[in-house]
Amino acid sequence: MSLRTTGRPDVDTASVPADEEKWINIASLNKVYQARRSAPTHALSDITFSVRRGEFISVVGPSGCGKTTLLKILAGIVKRSSGEVRIAGADVTGPLPQVGMVFQAATLLPWRTVLQNVMVPVEVQGLDKNRYRERARELLRMVGLAEFENSYPYELSGGMQQRAGICRALVHDPAVLLMDEPFGALDAMTREYMNVELLRIWAESGQTIVLVTHSIPEAVFLSDRVIVLSPRPGRIAEIIDIDLDRPRELSVMSSDRAGVYVDRIRRHFNASVID
Numbered sequence: 001m002s003l004r005t006t007g008r009p010d011v012d013t014a015s016v017p018a019d020e021e022k023w024i025n026i027a028s029l030n031k032v033y034q035a036r037r038s039a040p041t042h043a044l045s046d047i048t049f050s051v052r053r054g055e056f057i058s059v060v061g062p063s064g065c066g067k068t069t070l071l072k073i074l075a076g077i078v079k080r081s082s083g084e085v086r087i088a089g090a091d092v093t094g095p096l097p098q099v100g101m102v103f104q105a106a107t108l109l110p111w112r113t114v115l116q117n118v119m120v121p122v123e124v125q126g127l128d129k130n131r132y133r134e135r136a137r138e139l140l141r142m143v144g145l146a147e148f149e150n151s152y153p154y155e156l157s158g159g160m161q162q163r164a165g166i167c168r169a170l171v172h173d174p175a176v177l178l179m180d181e182p183f184g185a186l187d188a189m190t191r192e193y194m195n196v197e198l199l200r201i202w203a204e205s206g207q208t209i210v211l212v213t214h215s216i217p218e219a220v221f222l223s224d225r226v227i228v229l230s231p232r233p234g235r236i237a238e239i240i241d242i243d244l245d246r247p248r249e250l251s252v253m254s255s256d257r258a259g260v261y262v263d264r265i266r267r268h269f270n271a272s273v274i275d
Helices: 067-075 114-118 120-124 129-142 158-170 188-205 216-222 250-254 256-266
Strands: 024-033 041-051 056-060 082-087 099-102 176-180 208-212 225-229 236-241
Touching: 024 067, 041 067, 041 236, 056 067, 056 216, 067 082, 067 099, 067 176, 067 208, 099 158, 114 120, 114 129, 114 158, 120 129, 120 158, 129 158, 129 188, 158 176, 158 188, 188 216, 188 250, 216 250, 216 256, 225 256, 236 256, 250 256
Parallel strands: 056 208, 056 225, 099 176, 176 208
Antiparallel strands: 024 041, 024 082, 225 236
């Protein structure tokens, strides 16, 4: 099934002069957290990279290197200290309607049904509920949750909750999907299933995805490119093109070609720290 886009009457990215080779563009980005009672923390230093429209990017690095800070700056929920951040031609100075985010936990509202949870961004942004309700149902069908649209979060498994969270992030048809370690709390088998499911969702939705993960094999399996950050302050240690054929099956993760990329990334860090 191919998922259609709805178009946005209030967010017309086509009218913005955005370079599709630089759908996300970050230049000389720095972030310093100013603490009241301690020395400032330099989280990110001179980050520069761009993401093509429709590309799947993963960001890896040791704990505390600024991965989540980078994602939050892209989401517009943390302000940068200096540098440039643009998405679809728009300067990121706050949350953008064309950006969706999936958090480490699904954070579904327990008093709302699955469909009602997916519709939250539509309500927050004041969009046409009738128009987007069908898109919400289409997304739920795409991820295998159609029969659970009237269920409550406690009735779903962890993996099902995360799939609902992905639908919620996609319902308003964002240009970019940001994902902060969305499968970290899942067991190994469910996580592998969700990796495959995410690739299918990405292929059908056509979103541009930036994923933060602590798992190097996961980053290699999912991505077109992997951005490797150094220890704090986070700097770009290397950007690695992942030349593995698509579509990808789980068997790719144990292949020699994938192993070469995993080893290349691991050389930047102590493996026990990052994975």
